[in-house]
Amino acid sequence: MDALKMISDASMKQDVPEFGIGDTIKVHVRIKEGDKSRIQVFEGTVIAKKHGGISETFTVRRVAHGCGIERVFPLHSPVVDRVEVIRKGKVRRAKLYYLRDRVGKAAKVKEQIR
Numbered sequence: 001m002d003a004l005k006m007i008s009d010a011s012m013k014q015d016v017p018e019f020g021i022g023d024t025i026k027v028h029v030r031i032k033e034g035d036k037s038r039i040q041v042f043e044g045t046v047i048a049k050k051h052g053g054i055s056e057t058f059t060v061r062r063v064a065h066g067c068g069i070e071r072v073f074p075l076h077s078p079v080v081d082r083v084e085v086i087r088k089g090k091v092r093r094a095k096l097y098y099l100r101d102r103v104g105k106a107a108k109v110k111e112q113i114r
Contacts, residue, residue, distance in 0.1 A: 008054035015082075016075060019058075021046055021096060022089025022109045027060060027073055028081040039081055042071055045089065045109055047096040061099060063107070068100065088112040 019025055026043045044062030047070070051057060056075040061068060073080050089109040099107050 017083055017085055019046060019083065019085050020088075021049060021094060022091035024086040024089065024109075025060065026084040026086060027071075028083070029073070030079050030081050043086070044069075044071075045096070045099070047099060048094075061096075088114070 023046050024044070025046060026041050029040050029042055031038055031040050042060060042062070044060040046058055047061045048059040049056065050059075054076055057072050058075060059070055059072050061070045063069070088111065090112040091109060096109070099109075
């Protein structure tokens with residue numbers, strides 16, 4: 001068990017920024033098309049973080065053209081180039097699945113004032 005923990009600690013990225021549930025973030029994703037690759041930005045609200053350690057994932061939700069889109073990203077994946085925090089959200093829940101049922105301004109998360 002200790003050997004597995006050492007391998008997971010060594011392979012985790014150190015440059016991952018601290019972000020939480022309710023934060024608005026930009027995820028820069030490396031997309032491979034044929035033999036070329038490019039960076040695509042996915043901006044939205046973090047509605048869930050699951051697991052922990054090397055297998056940690058986070059779910060980002062955005063509304064594009066009236067249709068809700070959710071993507072699940074592994075935090076320590078080579079596909080995720082970088083994560084930028086746009087604004088901090090003030091929430092009192094660990095999972096924000098209730099935002100799926102809300103439309104318009106009701107689906108917004110209040111900003112945390114620091």
